Amino acid sequence: MQIQIDYRLTDIGWAECTVSSGERTCLVTASYESDALRNLVLAANGVLAGFSALTFRFDEEPGEFRWVITAPRHNEVQIDILQFPELWGARPDAEGISLYTSRCRPIVFAKAVADAARRVLEAHGESGYLEKWDAHPFPAAQYADLVKAIEKDGED
Template sequence: MVGDLRFSWELVGSGGAVYRIADGASEHQALVGYCTDALADMLYGLTGLYSDSPGERFSFDCEPMETRWLLRRQGTEVAVAVFEFPDGATSWGSADETGGVLLWSSVAARGVLCHAVVEAAEAMLREHGEDGYRARWRRYPFPVAALQDLRRLHRRDDGCRHQPCRNGLDSLGGRADG
């Protein structure tokens, strides 16, 4: 298990975001396009880790590539594997989960992974607000419901003791009523 997991999600330009994930041994980053509701897809994918499902999968449109995240539960830990498929038009939704190029992999406690992503999403909401996010991301609103769901499950099942996780979106100081 890697305890030094870091994640960030930053809006760039109009209709783009750069995410970064690092575990102390390696780092991965990618530019994601606005053609999909990428942040919501990630938040809901992580929410699925709190179900009986053995794993989750979500993809980002990186024009023209597809970046696919595979999350496999291993007890209280999650194995994360990020693959790149060169042609998203042909790979999107395919059953071939690992046929792409492995870009990054790690294992982390579910609570550590989900906490890092919740913090990154909340930081972006504080910085841009819902209106600012929509103006920059263009096609989709900020995924307030997805963030609330993930935080609720993380707080309930992982026992997160960080005060922002305990307080909820009302502690962000911005409009977060969706």
């Protein structure tokens, strides 16, 4: 299955991320409280590296969007996005509200994340990103690692 990810800086310290596959679409937001784009890029790197499970979050004020990525089978990842009403509540996944679930190949997820990060970089540049995101620089090193990992995966 294909997946599309669109990540946009919407205001100083705020971003929106739309994730869609087939007829499923989910819009989540993030504040500068978390390094959301970096977390997303790191997750894509982890998926390509073979992690069987990882979790990260987009922090809200208040609240949290928790991304839970698991590998239910060889060469497949499941992406679940859960919503929690409080920030840093450390609630179990089972207590979250499920907003989105989809499965795809790891490379499909990684390419969707890389494309989203590339569009953000093209739109703002590194200095513009820092100015708009405020607390965290563009994850240039992690993005470069992701691009290399995608290229390497294509060579295998």
